[in-house]
Amino acid sequence: MMPAWPENIARKAIVDFAAYSARGGSTSALHLDANESPYAPPPVRGAEGYNRYPEQQPPALLQRLSALYGTTPDRLMVGRGADEAIEVLLRTFCEDRQDNILICSPTFGYYKTCAQIQGAGIIDVPLTETYQWDTTKILETAKSAKNLKVIFLCTPNNPTGTIIQDDLVEQLCQLCPNTLIAIDEAYEEFSSAQSYISKTQTFQNLIVMRTLSKAYALAGVRGGVAIADPRIIRLMLKVLPPYPIARPVEDAILAALSPAAMSTHAARLDEWLAERERMFTELQKSPFIEKVWPSEANFLLIDVRDDQNLMRELSRRQVKIRDYRSTTGHMRISIGSPEENSIALQAFGVSVEEKRPDRIGEIHRKTKETDISVRVNLDDATTIKTDTGIGFYDHMLESLAKHGNFGLILTCKGDLEIDAHHTVEDCALALGAALKEALGDKAGIGRFGFVMPMDETQARVAIDLSGRAAMTFKGDFPTDHVGEFPAEMCPHVFESLAQTLGAAIQIDVEGENTHHMIEASFKGVARALRPALARSGTDIASTKGVI
Numbered sequence: 001m002m003p004a005w006p007e008n009i010a011r012k013a014i015v016d017f018a019a020y021s022a023r024g025g026s027t028s029a030l031h032l033d034a035n036e037s038p039y040a041p042p043p044v045r046g047a048e049g050y051n052r053y054p055e056q057q058p059p060a061l062l063q064r065l066s067a068l069y070g071t072t073p074d075r076l077m078v079g080r081g082a083d084e085a086i087e088v089l090l091r092t093f094c095e096d097r098q099d100n101i102l103i104c105s106p107t108f109g110y111y112k113t114c115a116q117i118q119g120a121g122i123i124d125v126p127l128t129e130t131y132q133w134d135t136t137k138i139l140e141t142a143k144s145a146k147n148l149k150v151i152f153l154c155t156p157n158n159p160t161g162t163i164i165q166d167d168l169v170e171q172l173c174q175l176c177p178n179t180l181i182a183i184d185e186a187y188e189e190f191s192s193a194q195s196y197i198s199k200t201q202t203f204q205n206l207i208v209m210r211t212l213s214k215a216y217a218l219a220g221v222r223g224g225v226a227i228a229d230p231r232i233i234r235l236m237l238k239v240l241p242p243y244p245i246a247r248p249v250e251d252a253i254l255a256a257l258s259p260a261a262m263s264t265h266a267a268r269l270d271e272w273l274a275e276r277e278r279m280f281t282e283l284q285k286s287p288f289i290e291k292v293w294p295s296e297a298n299f300l301l302i303d304v305r306d307d308q309n310l311m312r313e314l315s316r317r318q319v320k321i322r323d324y325r326s327t328t329g330h331m332r333i334s335i336g337s338p339e340e341n342s343i344a345l346q347a348f349g350v351s352v353e354e355k356r357p358d359r360i361g362e363i364h365r366k367t368k369e370t371d372i373s374v375r376v377n378l379d380d381a382t383t384i385k386t387d388t389g390i391g392f393y394d395h396m397l398e399s400l401a402k403h404g405n406f407g408l409i410l411t412c413k414g415d416l417e418i419d420a421h422h423t424v425e426d427c428a429l430a431l432g433a434a435l436k437e438a439l440g441d442k443a444g445i446g447r448f449g450f451v452m453p454m455d456e457t458q459a460r461v462a463i464d465l466s467g468r469a470a471m472t473f474k475g476d477f478p479t480d481h482v483g484e485f486p487a488e489m490c491p492h493v494f495e496s497l498a499q500t501l502g503a504a505i506q507i508d509v510e511g512e513n514t515h516h517m518i519e520a521s522f523k524g525v526a527r528a529l530r531p532a533l534a535r536s537g538t539d540i541a542s543t544k545g546v547i
């Protein structure tokens with residue numbers, strides 16, 4: 001009797017043998033059945049359970065990955081990368097010296113390698129000149145080829161970055177019911193295309209490969225999946241070697257896919273795609289480059305012109321890119337971090353506008369009396385917002401940021417029902433600490449700031465961001481309050497600021513109106529801070545080399 005689908009297209013040997021039983025996982029039972037050690041390995045944090053074999057397909061991992069890819073655990077096989085899924089697929093379905101696979105070159109090299117190891121024949125239907133799939137030719141070949149077991153379609157394709165845009169996949173699934181249509185979606189996260197995962201429910205001969213190596217930054221951990229009809233998955237699981245997912249691997253994957261980690265991945269992906277745009281635009285200015293191909297993945301395919309000089313520049317700067325010149329005449333460059341990309345651009349002879357990261361300081365300070373959140377940006381003063389609950393103090397702090405030319409977002413919930421003291425003092429302490437954090441190593445800053453006495457101002461302020469706290473205040477206020485703000489708190493604000501910022505602040509104020517005198521003090525400090533905080537170059541403004 002003919003075996004049922006998909007046994008009828010699988011290798012006979014695979015169908016005939018009983019799967020090796022790899023018992024794993026520990027339960028509350030007494031496990032004396034696998035010759036494991038009863039001892040946990042000597043203290044490695046989190047090593048509990050390392051003495052037991054893991055489960056063949058760890059259930060928690062299957063659950064998480066099914067949710068990630070929008071499928072169910074019975075349709076998923078998890079292994080050591082998408083590479084292992086490719087290998088197991090061929091070992092399950094391709095008979096040595098009998099069966100064939102179809103690829104569309106240039107494409108990911110491992111399909112061919114696996115086929116060669118397995119003894120399967122390779123039929124190549126190359127991509128067109130613009131790296132699109134030759135739909136007509138592929139359909140014709142698929143229809144006429146004998147013993148064609150797997151068609152590999154990589155979309156977005158490595159190394160071209162192109163995606164399948166028509167209904168080639170659906171047509172193939174219908175045209176060749178006894179051929180598996182294997183869609184490699186290693187770069188799906190970077191692309192605008194729809195995943196084929198949900199279509200595995202419509203087409204029993206469709207199989208999709210995904211990896212955690214690229215978008216989820218886990219190349220060193222080795223994790224990837226095949227998603228298909230449960231009958232295909234069950235056959236492939238007979239071939240998958242025992243215990244492919246080590247316990248630390250499972251832990252690392254689950255941690256990297258936690259809810260908090262997912263928001264990091266999303267933010268990074270935005271930056272990554274923006275960098276792809278930047279590299280696509282900027283590389284076209286390179287004297288070494290003939291053409292940059294648009295890409296839906298995290299790399300760009302480039303046609304290079306003057307490769308001798310380019311190779312010298314790349315090696316001088318220790319930049320490695322993938323060289324396919326001997327086979328396809330191309331090179332492929334991965335999109336790195338903004339800093340890495342800038343170095344690569346320089347190697348390509350493209351001048352890069354140096355953008356140093358903004359100096360940002362963030363402090364959260366919570367005591368019994370106040371709860372303060374403050375963020376300063378020394379290089380972007382667009383946003384200035386304060387809410388301390390004391391109108392006049394808000395006005396003074398905003399004035400400090402405005403004239404000091406730094407961004408400030410400060411909110412404070414304080415015990416104002418007692419008095420303004422704690423709020424005023426703690427905000428000043430938190431602000432000083434945030435400014436200090438933002439200053440970092442202080443490279444390039446002016447350090448000192450002076451406002452010389454001028455006719456129309458009554459405050460003379462000198463500042464040194466020396467790292468050492470000191471404050472002197474000379475001045476007598478004619479009244480003791482401005483609104484709810486006690487005048488005596490004015491020197492105290494600067495004392496607190498000096499303390500956490502690590503600065504010497506000297507103020508000398510003369511006048512007849514308390515409001516004006518306090519305001520002049522804040523503005524004077526701000527004007528003195530402005531050049532002290534401003535950054536130009538990378539020099540440390542000290543003969544000692546540190547501030």
Ligand SMILES: *Cc1c(COP(=O)(O)O)cnc(C)c1O
Pocket residue numbers: 080081082083084108154158184186210211212213219223224
């Ligand atoms: C990187 C890559 C893979 C391999 O993924 P792993 O999960 O790391 O094995 C598979 N297919 C393509 C097209 C790739 O570029």
